[in-house]
Amino acid sequence: MKRVGSVVLLELCIASLILLMTGAIAVQLFVRADAMSRETSARTQAMLMAQSCAQYLASQDDMADALTADGYEKTADGAFEKAMNDEMDMRVSVLGTPYAGGTLREARIEVTQAGKTLFELPAASYYNKEVIHP
Amino acid sequence: MNKQQGKATMNVLALSLTAVFALMCAALLLMAVQAYHAVTARTQAATECRTAVGYVMNRVHAAQEIRINTMELDAQARCVMILAEEIDGKAYETRLFCADGMLREQFCRSDIPLTGALDGAEIAQLESFEAQREDDLLTMRFVHADASNTVMRAVCAQEGSGR
DSSP states (O other): OHHHHHHHHHHHHHHHHHHHHHHHHHHHHHHHHHHHHHHHHHHHHHHHHHHHHHHHHHHOSOHHHHHHHTTOEEOTTSOEEEEOSTTEEEEEEEEEEEETTEEEEEEEEEEEETTEEEEEEEEEEEEETOOOOO | OHHHHHHHHHHHHHHHHHHHHHHHHHHHHHHHHHHHHHHHHHHHHHHHHHHHHHHHHHHHHHOSEEEEEEEEETTEEEEEEEEEEEETTEEEEEEEEEETTEEEEEEEETTSOOOOTTOSEEEEEOSEEEEEEETTEEEEEEEOTTSOEEEEEEEOOOTTOOO
């Protein structure tokens, strides 16, 4: 009888151990799934923000002035930065390339969260018969 | 007495282990359900957000003419985005608005008025939709079912803009 009791106890111990290991693996998987879901959601928001910014820049004549008017701050390296919601930051680098027939204005829109780049979107507008003088 | 005490201890230990086993099973199941629910809800919210915003953005980019009106529908003032176009010489309108927690769309001839908020076809879940136009820049605000909001700007096509 005592022998049977010991076997049952040992069996329970092993079952608990197996469950503990399974639980540890499952928890890791759940945490990873949750993190992936959060990142996907953040990337969606980042993509929409970058798209909106690109559209805004396309509607303006002067990208730098437009960004300043929209609350962006100019950084030391000439880029424009703005803090958004959910700890996201927008960074826009603007450059204009003059051509004989006009100016190609390019902007690189970057959305970051806690220092990690979530989404990057290059945007360009060609301004006919307009030449930027340095 | 000692034998009986030992047996009782073994029984208590076995019962305790069974209880721990059952508790761990329940906790694992509860956590799995919570994690699954959170992941699914977040994915669903992101999908609804992308669907509503993407749909309106595509319609705006494809539109020939855009007007923003505020209409009294079912005793409530609602922002209605009207995308006008001409098909075979006849004027048609696509009306985009939000009612009853859904983004709705109605496509009909421009002389047919929008009478009820539930007239339009359901597109995606959306709590509220507002839009305003300043020159060729359209600013839209989407409030989603989870109370988060998205502000999108879009350039309206203009003839002779040179861009």
